[in-house]
Ligand code: TGC
């Protein structure tokens with residue numbers, strides 16, 4: 001691997017030995033078990049379920065959580081670097097981990113009771129129990145506060161009714177974190193086992209992006225759950241949004257991995273592809289493209305690193321996460337497009353990774369808050385005016 005491409009600005013010097021070690025461990029796993037097969041899995045639209053246990057053993061699920069809940073208490077930067085290496089393989093792989101860790105496990109850790117944490121988190125850390133996170137609905141995406149799903153009091157528990165759409169891991173999950181409005185209209189979170197009567201998941205097969213990831217529509221038809229399904233600490237829209245902050249943090253790092261893979265592919269290709277009697281790397285315009293890609297990657301790396309430092313100091317504000325998610329998703333898209341151009345005709349084939357990253361990053365740019373939504377979150381923070 002070319003270290004100049006990997007670390008042009010020397011950000012490795014800022015990492016601890018543990019952080020570097022964690023990154024290398026996940027990188028080697030992805031190089032061996034994911035990268036050689038990712039194009040084929042993506043074409044076929046299959047997620048490699050057989051890797052879930054190994055991913056659990058690597059410690060990528062809930063790594064920042066305390067050991068008693070199956071985590072390894074690593075730093076936020078280490079968590080981010082894990083996401084970077086997973087997304088170097090494929091955004092769908094990072095998505096799987098983001099949803100398991102930042103959305104489903106975090107929701108239970110942050111808002112659940114002690115017995116819910118003990119029941120679910122260690123098994124989820126090992127990948128024995130898979131979770132999904134149902135916030136978005138067919139008619140409520142950017143504006144989740146307008147959701148229609150309800151959880152009405154029924155005896156000693158609740159009866160949940162509604163539809164959730166675009167739910168990552170929906171058809172893989174054993175439990176779904178479902179966000180619904182209670183009798184007073186307040187948004188609450190529920191842990192719903194996916195084998196509960198009335199719960200159905202239908203996989204969405206028409207995606208031209210994130211093809212390696214399982215995405216589903218969830219139907220909850222009078223699903224009855226007990227009081228013990230309620231995430232007691234979740235009250236209001238701030239609860240699911242708090243989970244999104246964790247996953248958006250992972251995306252800020254993950255996109256760096258996808259971009260790095262694109263630069264490396266473009267660099268290797270440019271040095272061996274001959275046109276007009278010399279490698280295309282020796283032409284001024286290809287050099288300009290590679291330099292533009294590298295410059296974009298460095299900006300992304302620096303933003304992610306500083307985000308990680310703020311996280312580890314407990315000083316992170318969510319508009320900062322919005323800026324890093326927004327800018328790094330767009331930055332990675334620009335890099336993937338340039339890489340695909342350097343590869344010429346081969347650039348549109350999934351024999352090479354850039355077109356797959358490019359297609360995946362269209363989703364990354366949209367989910368966890370679109371570019372426009374994050375622009376308005378940052379604008380509101382800076383200007384003190386709500387423009388939604
Ligand atoms: P708003 O008034 O802004 O917020 C309501 C309450 O929530 C607080 N809050 C947050 N808290 C923590 N983290 C955040 N990121 C937060 N954002 C807001 C806020 O302070 C307020 O608290 P309080 O105490 O004053 O009530 O509510 P709004 O209705 O105006 O919301 C607007 C908006 C746009 C910020 C929000 O709804 C939003 O972020 N929309 C985008 C929705 C989204 O990102 N959905 C993602 C679904 S999950 C997904 O895509 C998974 S993809 C799989 C993968 O990650 O790989």
Ligand code: FAD
Nearest residue numbers: 133134135136141142166167168363367368369370372388
């Ligand atoms: P809309 O909200 O309908 O937005 C459409 C367009 O209008 C966008 O360009 C948007 O930016 C723009 N827009 C909306 N409001 C404004 C405004 N006020 N000002 C300016 N522009 C505006 N959700 C989950 O809950 N869990 C998951 O696991 C999950 N996984 C996903 C996986 C995939 C593959 C995809 C594609 C989506 C996933 N999502 C998930 C849903 C995702 O978070 C939403 O798609 C996203 O938040 C956007 O919502 P929407 O699709 O309804 O778009």
